Amino acid sequence: MTRRGVFFLCAAVGCGALWVVLGVQALSILALFFAACLAIALLAVVPIPRARRHRTAPLTLSAETTAPAVGAAYAVRASGELRRGLGTVVAAEWEIADNLAAPVRRIAPAHLGRDAPARRRARARTGTAPNSASPAASDPRGFSASLTIAHRSRGPASIRIIAAELHDPLGLVRRSMRIDQRISVLVVPQLLDGERLRTGGADGGDPGGAGDTRRLATNRDRVGLPGGDVREYLAGDPVRQINWKQSARQRELLVRLPEQESRRVVELRLDTDAAAYDTSEPFEHAVSVLATEGIRQLRAGNDVRLRSGAADPELCHTPSQLLRALALVRIDEAGTA
Template sequence: MAGGGSTTPEQGQLRAAFGGMTTRGRSFLAAGVAAAACAYLLGQAELLRVGLLLAALPLVCVLVLHRTRYRVAGSRTLTPARVPAAAESRVRLRVENVSRLPTGVLMLQDRVPYVLGPRPRFVLDRIEPGGSREVSYRVRSDLRGRYPLGPLQLRLTDPFGMCELTRSFTAFDTLTVVPRVEPLPPVRLAGEAAGYGDGGHRTLALAGEDDIIPRGYRHGDDLRRVHWRSTARHGELMVRREEQPQKARCTILLDTRAAAHDGSGPDSAFEWAVAGAASIALHLLERGFSVRLLTDTGSTVPGPEGGESADTAGLLLDSLAAVEHSAEESLAAAYGVLCDGAEGLLIAFFGELDEQQAALAGRIRRRSATAVAFVLDGDAWSRGPGGIRLSRGRPQTAERLRMLREAGWTALPVAPGAALADLWRAAGQPGTAPAGSVPGQSGAGASGRCEAGA
């Protein structure tokens, strides 16, 4: 049994086509109907023919435009698809006529988020059969994030301007705006081993000749490394694999707690911390470190083995582009991840720390040979123009720095306008090393154990 209220997709599309009739088309249709009615009442055959012509013209334009509106293809290309904040990306739009008839005038519009600028609009002349047109525009954003571009919209018109139809494509692209990366000077932190340098080789032969792990001979291997006993056993040349490069590890801890940061926008303390984490991550990757990103929620990017991938830098930047404030109130989740065995260099970007979180941060440091903390001075960041304090009751930054230094951190305060390169250079100076970071000295950071319970 057929339902009386059901409509087919073709009927819905035809109804939408008649809904796109312009003011001119409706005027022609109304004039034609009025002329036909007057001709019928007055008995004027010539006026009837004029009325039918006026009424038929917009109807024919709607039907023709309805049949040809799905024969236009559109595509979009971003160059590049990943840009730093405040940098521009070029978007190229390509429209191709895949029908056998030329198109009318097309108005092209691409949907973009408000932060990227106004919606671009272009008017294209008629496109010949099989032809194409390309237009381009630029987008930029001072705020990092992932922004969808699209869908692309085409407004089709007939040569007489009787009807306008809007076609919306389904495909869209994503523009990734990553934090701005600041070049950093080469600094050797206390207790740090270079990525492939000092301390970067692991000897596999620990208990004598029999414990050597041999491998097959490769072109270019030194013949002095041939292991004759394994060669005789396997029937092919085998060489000793005495040393194997081991990347130095680094964990970058980013405090994203909403309670630890005030304000938002490109000049906020949180954005400074995100940009700082991105800068140090890329700097250490270039030096051969295996870098992972850890947040207060306990999530890691790209993970313990992610440093072996060639796409680690892009993965880290993409993650930092989308990182937002978390609802966590404690650093306990990050503490639990680091207690599971994340030894190596530890770089932390802390927001405001109360006494309990500062003590927890001190215990976090115990699994790392070298730990550097950039502590955002919440009192300084909260001051408005003219030094007016916008909020009160904040913890004392100096006291938190003292607690972190006693726990073994190289703790540095971060004020508005601070240059990361200067702070990074200061972290490598001997005078900034905390007492607990020097072997042989006592301090809360001398212990290598992780205590149970945060």
């Protein structure tokens, strides 16, 4: 029961006791009134046995991104149909499970999708049909809830909506309706700006270990054909591709080869030895430094070969591939290869 419900219960018991003691008929009417209100509230939120298994429909969970960065806030939304009888949904219970932290439960507001009268009148004037892709926007039973999250550690994480809290129309009784829907994301490293990249972290201290950008080893291998290569002229080659100067020196017709874009493979190494770091913070900063440098190289048109500890090197061609690989990097445990 809510506080109001407890008050109604105490009022019903008190009025009934006074009626028995004093014999005043008006007190019996008040006791029956408070008791009837409580009975109506209970019937509004307690499902009948016949419809219990159909009280909920599968909800759809969606996230703004499936690869959020550490510390970056994003929203997770739940929507669908909720068969809740006469009860009103007021809140939803969520559980956030980070990779390196215990699950945390949070309560966030929720609501049922009902068209506002002004919106219905506007649709009637313009003849616009309701959006069928958003059941919470037009269906009175449509359930909608959202939660803003910011993860503190890299790696796989899950967000689960556990239950919805229902109140009766009078606000006397509340009930928790179990939902249990889950969505998974992969938390990637946080990218550093220029100041934190130079100073070695948000606190301006010495990053230590492999967190220092000067410890990042790079190895550039040129691939592709260098510009200016030629070959012997073949029948059917365009005349504009003939290298006349080179042909005059060689005394034969030579054709320019098309220049291929020269790409470099930049190798970035990350030390995963636990002895190289005092705490986990320098290691996390080293991962962020590596991610920032790797993204810079990829945007410059280079490929990145990632080496972390004794793991096999991984060649990354896109920023998402690099960030997802770094999201799973861990410090070597003592005594392991």
